[in-house]
Amino acid sequence: DAKTTQPNSMESNEEEPVHLPCNHSTISGTDYIHWYRQLPSQGPEYVIHGLTSNVNNRMASLAIAEDRKSSTLILHRATLRDAAVYYCILNTGFQKLVFGTGTRLLVSP
Amino acid sequence: SAVISQKPSRDICQRGTSLTIQCQVDSQVTMMFWYRQQPGQSLTLIATANQGSEATYESGFVIDKFPISRPNLTFSTLTVSNMSPEDSSIYLCSVEGLAGGGEQFFGPGTRLTVL
Numbered sequence: 001d002a003k004t005t006q007p008n009s010m011e012s013n014e015e016e017p018v019h020l021p022c023n024h025s026t027i028s029g030t031d032y033i034h035w036y037r038q039l040p041s042q043g044p045e046y047v048i049h050g051l052t053s054n055v056n057n058r059m060a061s062l063a064i065a066e067d068r069k070s071s072t073l074i075l076h077r078a079t080l081r082d083a084a085v086y087y088c089i090l091n092t093g094f095q096k097l098v099f100g101t102g103t104r105l106l107v108s109p
Numbered sequence: 110s111a112v113i114s115q116k117p118s119r120d121i122c123q124r125g126t127s128l129t130i131q132c133q134v135d136s137q138v139t140m141m142f143w144y145r146q147q148p149g150q151s152l153t154l155i156a157t158a159n160q161g162s163e164a165t166y167e168s169g170f171v172i173d174k175f176p177i178s179r180p181n182l183t184f185s186t187l188t189v190s191n192m193s194p195e196d197s198s199i200y201l202c203s204v205e206g207l208a209g210g211g212e213q214f215f216g217p218g219t220r221l222t223v224l
Binding site: 091092097 | 110142151152153154157167201203206211212213214215216217218
């Protein structure tokens, strides 16, 4: 399974944008880039995924580098509810998800 | 997205006993997944359960310890057998999404404590 590297933790202030980085230098051409988050005491929640082009949805934006070796999850305006562990995962589609340690996002009022 | 429920939400069990966890989905799905999350850790896949076939187990997990049933397209069970305190974890099921690209949707989890 292709490996991803994320910072252990990041901090943000409420209502500010947050950029969560992920490195995946060994990504293959068929790997989708997935982001999930896990709020305290809950199961993981799907956030967004993409293959080559940048993606936007109601939760976040995903910016993918041109060489696909890195990506950034963008929360446009952080809220206290966005405090969670964010996981960046490579997936070839309809396959198991291999979770790393993720980035713990702390949001301050 | 699919709505997934799990029963029980939590349980405290004695060493040597077994617990069956149920996972119910509000739509028909081909693939269901069972994960374990040990205290303070990330998620680890236990097995993939397709309807009508034997579950596929990941390295380190065996059918005798974690038997899985998948009787139809909306339901699955995971049994944790002959439990020990090391089995204390959150157990989560997930299902594939329909949009393509391999996204998964997770249940709320079952928090198991073994004494």
